[in-house]
Amino acid sequence: MPPTSNSGARAGAACSSAPRWPSWSTVSEPAMRRSLSPVVILRRLCACAAVLAVFAWSTPIATGADVGTERGIKAAFVAKFIGYVDFPATAEPVAGPLVIGVVGADDIAAELARIVATRGGAVRPVTVKRMDADDPLEDVDVLFVGLSEAERAERLLRAAATQGILTITEFDGALRQGSVINFRIVNERVRFEVSLGAAERANLKLSSRLLSVAYHVQRETP
Structure with missing residues (x-):
């Protein structure tokens, strides 16, 4: 179910306070969702996005480009x-x-x-x-x-x-x-x-x- 506006605000707070990258394991995705609260999941997703932003900013290197x-x-x-x-x-x-x-x-x-x-x-x-x-x-x-x-x-x-x-x-x-x-x-x-x-x-x-x-x-x- 899509988050309400209040839960969206909490998600933003989780993003700003997420200090670490999530520790991936062999636990399946459904099991992970059952064992983690929504706030924890959101915090981990925000940490993922922060690191991807660091390493995925490069522009395409087109053929013949500088x-x-x-x-x-x-x-x-x-x-x-x-x-x-x-x-x-x-x-x-x-x-x-x-x-x-x-x-x-x-x-x-x-x-x-x-x-x-x-x-x-x-x-x-x-x-x-x-x-x-x-x-x-x-x-x-x-x-x-x-x-x-x-x-x-x-x-x-x-x-x-x-x-x-x-x-x-x-x-x-x-x-x-x-x-x-x-x-x-x-x-x-x-x-x-x-x-x-x-x-x-x-x-x-x-x-x-x-x-x-x-x-x-x-x-x-x-």
Whole structure:
């Protein structure tokens, strides 16, 4: 039955106060509806909408469109991903900035640098570092490997996994090579796929909010 105007007001209040993304389970939808109150269901739906708004704002990438549009969207996604990943805990308190290393994609690096420079109030500052494929990864927290380095990517991805680095790529077969997140163009939009096996090997914990809006989640270990 459609909600009355009073219940609609309560729904709006639930939306504004919903702090967390719902925890999905194997319970069937009818069973879930029987076990949860309407207010709880509305709160969870509002949380879903909030996260989808964060990740689904990208404009279509039409054939022949400005390549800069795609690069800008990918850079914005990379900047967003950081907030949905728990990096490995260290014995020492982290005092320095979070470093995003970019290999084979200077345009992504430039756009990322612009994005992080305009962000304020972050608990931990973010630095963008342009790198070569042979550079050491010791100080890197996030590694973006561009399409131009696809042939040499597997070595980079395997090395990054041993150092707790979040790896992000943009080419076919990247998850099989060990990437944690890989960009895809789906129906002329920038989407991303995730490998939970690669995340586990890198000792990274990905938020359920991030997984819920991924185009594909690969659960088996490649």
